[in-house]
Amino acid sequence: MSFRMSSAPSGMGVADHTKAAFMELKRKKVYRYVIFKIDEQKKEVVVEKTGGPAESYDDFTAALPENDCRYAVYDFDFVTAENCQKSKIFFIAWSPSISRIRAKMLYATSKERFRRELDGIHYEIQATDPTEMELDVIRDRAN
Structure with missing residues (x-):
């Protein structure tokens, strides 16, 4: 099997619904x-799963596969020392050490463009591994 990186200049394409889901998380708080x-x-990044606003961080981490790579965004709500309600969006590149080398390479080479x-x-x-997140x-x- 021939595998040429040159055929994919900077990784995968991004499906329209992928960007739309991110915007709904960011602007409308539709997703956690x-x-x-x-x-x-399809050679593109697609939405695999969304979590509603009531879902917890544990629900989120449980939804990630333990042996395969994924990208994820998480909307983290917190209260500052000054008692202000804030929200920060995290991009998480999940690449468990036990996942396939091909998957790790694919996700690593596509990450910057997708992000x-x-x-x-x-x-x-x-x-x-889960302790890093x-x-x-x-x-x-x-904070």
């Missing part, structure tokens, strides 16, 4: 999180 996956047949499509991300986290890590980054 959106999980994206690369559809290798640029999502305007309004505050923080980015690269996680290879625990709620404490998110909370520390947001």
